[in-house]
Amino acid sequence: GFPGIPGRKGEPGESAYVYRSAFSMGLETRVIVPNVPIRFTKIFYNQQNHYDGSTGKFHCNIPGLYYFSYHITVYLKDMKVSLFKKDKAVIFTYDQYQDKNVDQASGSVLLHLMTGDEVWLQVYGEGDHNGLYADNVNDSIFSGFLLYHDIN
Amino acid sequence: GFPGIPGRKGEPGESAYVYRSAFSMGLETRVIVPNVPIRFTKIFYNQQNHYDGSTGKFHCNIPGLYYFSYHITVYLKDMKVSLFKKDKAVIFTYDQYQDKNVDQASGSVLLHLMTGDEVWLQVYGEGDHNGLYADNVNDSIFSGFLLYHDIN
Amino acid sequence: GFPGIPGRKGEPGESAYVYRSAFSMGLETRVIVPNVPIRFTKIFYNQQNHYDGSTGKFHCNIPGLYYFSYHITVYLKDMKVSLFKKDKAVIFTYDQYQDKNVDQASGSVLLHLMTGDEVWLQVYGEGDHNGLYADNVNDSIFSGFLLYHDIN
Ligand SMILES: [Ca+2]
Ligand SMILES: [Ca+2]
Ligand SMILES: [Ca+2]
Numbered sequence: 001g002f003p004g005i006p007g008r009k010g011e012p013g014e015s016a017y018v019y020r021s022a023f024s025m026g027l028e029t030r031v032i033v034p035n036v037p038i039r040f041t042k043i044f045y046n047q048q049n050h051y052d053g054s055t056g057k058f059h060c061n062i063p064g065l066y067y068f069s070y071h072i073t074v075y076l077k078d079m080k081v082s083l084f085k086k087d088k089a090v091i092f093t094y095d096q097y098q099d100k101n102v103d104q105a106s107g108s109v110l111l112h113l114m115t116g117d118e119v120w121l122q123v124y125g126e127g128d129h130n131g132l133y134a135d136n137v138n139d140s141i142f143s144g145f146l147l148y149h150d151i152n
Numbered sequence: 153g154f155p156g157i158p159g160r161k162g163e164p165g166e167s168a169y170v171y172r173s174a175f176s177m178g179l180e181t182r183v184i185v186p187n188v189p190i191r192f193t194k195i196f197y198n199q200q201n202h203y204d205g206s207t208g209k210f211h212c213n214i215p216g217l218y219y220f221s222y223h224i225t226v227y228l229k230d231m232k233v234s235l236f237k238k239d240k241a242v243i244f245t246y247d248q249y250q251d252k253n254v255d256q257a258s259g260s261v262l263l264h265l266m267t268g269d270e271v272w273l274q275v276y277g278e279g280d281h282n283g284l285y286a287d288n289v290n291d292s293i294f295s296g297f298l299l300y301h302d303i304n
Numbered sequence: 305g306f307p308g309i310p311g312r313k314g315e316p317g318e319s320a321y322v323y324r325s326a327f328s329m330g331l332e333t334r335v336i337v338p339n340v341p342i343r344f345t346k347i348f349y350n351q352q353n354h355y356d357g358s359t360g361k362f363h364c365n366i367p368g369l370y371y372f373s374y375h376i377t378v379y380l381k382d383m384k385v386s387l388f389k390k391d392k393a394v395i396f397t398y399d400q401y402q403d404k405n406v407d408q409a410s411g412s413v414l415l416h417l418m419t420g421d422e423v424w425l426q427v428y429g430e431g432d433h434n435g436l437y438a439d440n441v442n443d444s445i446f447s448g449f450l451l452y453h454d455i456n
Contacts, residue, residue, distance in 0.1 A: 001156040001305025020300050022217060024262035026243070044242070045217065045262040065326060065349065067449065069221075069373075071259045073246060090348070091330070091443045094377060096406040102248040104257035105408035107375045110328035110349040110447050124441070137276070139243045143262050145219065145299055147449055148324050153305025160311045172452050174369060176414035178395070196394070197369065197414040221373075223411045225398060254400040256409035289428070291395045295414050297371065297451055 021062050022145035023051035027134035030076075034127045037120035038081070040142045042134075051144070057120045060113040064149035069108035070121060070142045077131035079105060080124040086117055092124060097131050110147065119144065173214050174297035175203035179286035182228075186279045189272035190233070192294045203296070209272045212265040216301035221260035222273060222294045229283035231257060232276040238269055244276060249283050262299065271296065325366050326449035327355035331438035334380075338431045341424035342385070344446045355448070361424045364417040368453035373412035374425060374446045381435035383409060384428040390421055396428060401435050414451065423448065 026042030037056030051058045060066070072079055074095045082089035095105035111119065121142055123130045134140040178194030189208030203210045212218070224231055226247045234241035247257035263271065273294055275282045286292040330346030341360030355362045364370070376383055378399045386393035399409035415423065425446055427434045438444040 001153050002307045003156040004158050004308030004310050006160040006311045020217075022262050022299065045264060047217075047264075065351075065449075067447075069260050071245070091445065092441045093375070093408060094406055094442050095408045096404060098250070098402070098405045100248060101250045101253070101405065102246055103255060103407060104245060104247045104259075106258045106260075106410045107408075107443065107445065108260075108373050108410075108412075108447060109445055110326055110449065112349055112351070137244045138246050139259065141243065141259065141261055143219075143260060145262065147326065155306045156308030158308050158311050172369075174414050174451065197416060199369075199416070221412050223397070250402070252400060253402045253405065254398055255407060256397060256399045256411075258410045258412075260412075289396045290398050291411065293395065293411065293413055295371075295412060297414065 019062055019064070019146060019149035021048050021050050023058060024141065024143040025051055025053065027132060027140040029134065031123060031130050031132040034123040034125055034130060037122050038132070044141070057118045058144055060115055060117040060119070062146055062149050063114050065110055065112050065147045066144055067108065067110050067147050068119060068144040069106065071104060071106040072140045073133045073138050074103040074105055074131050075133035078129050079131035080129035081121050081132070082124050083107065083109065083119065083121055085111055085113070085119050171214055171216070171298060171301035173200050173202050175210060176293065176295040177203055177205065179284060179292040181286065183275060183282050183284040186275040186277055186282060189274050190284070196293070209270045210296055212267055212269040212271070214298055214301050215266050217262055217264050217299045218271070218296055219260065219262050219299050220271060220296040221258065223256060223258040224292045225285045225290050226255040226257055226283050227285035230281050231283035232281035233273050233284070234276050235259065235261065235271065235273055237263055237265070237271050246281070323366055323368070323450060323453035325352050325354050327362060328445065328447040329355055329357065331436060331444040333438065335427060335434050335436040338427040338429055338434060341388070341426050342436070348445070361422045362448055364419055364421040364423070366450055366453050367418050369414055369416050369451045370448055371412065371414050371451050372423060372448040373410065375408060375410040376444045377437045377442050378407040378409055378435050379437035382433050383435035384433035385425050385436070386428050387411065387413065387423065387425055389415055389417070389423050398433070
């Protein structure tokens with residue numbers, strides 16, 4: 001007899017495509033308040049809504065390795081921010097301001113997160129390091145994305 | 153007669169590996185001209201040639217979510233650049249220069265692009281913010297890569 | 305006779321998940337020595353141990369395209385670092401320090417690596433550009449990750 005028909009196409013490789021989590025948010029006004037999460041409310045990307053602009057926190061829904069980065073416009077005052085993970089400051093970025101010398105400060109780090117872990121930025125200290133600035137033509141941005149999801 | 157031989161094995165499932173787009177380009181000389189794309193012509197990586205050094209523009213060939221980052225050496229003048237997507241400035245990075253105080257300014261953002269979208273950097277304003285500097289031992293770099301391609 | 309039975313189903317698409325390499329390391333003390341790799345010994349992430357804190361070098365185990373980024377706190381002295389790949393300085397980041405004006409400098413780049421290639425940061429010159437600073441509440445960080453592994 002004739003050869004059989006070809007087999008069905010294989011299934012897609014375990015797809016990375018369901019494992020997506022990313023946000024990129026901008027500051028809309030100067031930050032005044034220390035000791036609480038900074039709320040980035042200008043949306044560049046937040047399709048999965050894992051970043052909550054009302055709390056300022058990124059909420060991990062997919063366990064894995066994440067890359068976080070931030071870029072801060074330093075103006076009017078010195079600036080120091082901490083990147084928090086689960087109520088613990090993980091990294092600190094400090095930049096001093098001098099008159100007529102706006103600066104840019106940035107940080108990035110890879111962090112492994114479990115479901116439910118939260119990550120955010122907040123001003124360090126008691127209010128003397130809140131020189132974060134943003135307006136319509138000056139940005140301060142906080143971004144993060146899932147790089148590698150955990151394998152079961 | 154006898155049944156035919158079995159059909160051919162099916163094709164492998166879809167792989168993510170065809171979805172690649174990345175560039176990392178350096179500035180080779182000071183930037184003087186505002187209001188046109190900055191041309192980064194020193195190639196660190198541009199295998200897919202989606203960044204065009206002759207125009208200064210990244211051209212999206214694969215719809216999806218991209219990460220863009222840039223690091224600018226600020227020297228001789230104040231510096232302000234905009235990251236453009238489709239003729240619209242999306243983010244602005246400003247750093248003032250003071251004598252004998254070379255600075256570094258950087259920005260990064262996640263942007264969703266459709267096929268044909270173009271992304272580039274350009275000096276903001278009328279020429280008083282063009283303090284971007286680079287030479288053989290000082291770099292200013294613009295990079296981008298596809299993080300998640302669109303499904304379907 | 306009858307047609308043969310259908311062929312076997314194809315194999316699943318290749319999975320990306322075995323291709324993982326990433327590190328994120330912090331500086332623990334000021335850097336004094338030029339011309340040798342800077343040793344980042346504070347571990348934020350180094351699961352695959354491809355970064356060696358005892359040598360300061362990242363060792364490529366999976367050929368492909370990598371993203372490297374670093375953020376340096378500039379304090380007390382001017383700062384200039386080079387990112388090396390295989391004994392050649394690929395990029396240079398320079399930031400001058402002025403009294404009472406701590407700065408942040410950063411760089412990032414995409415580099416294609418072969419198995420065995422090493423990548424590291426080191427102070428440029430003869431010791432007059434070693435203004436890298438870090439302590440318990442001030443970070444300087446070096447990170448890298450495999451973005452796309454090479455396809456055979
Ligand atoms: Ca400045
Ligand atoms: Ca400086
Ligand atoms: Ca400063």
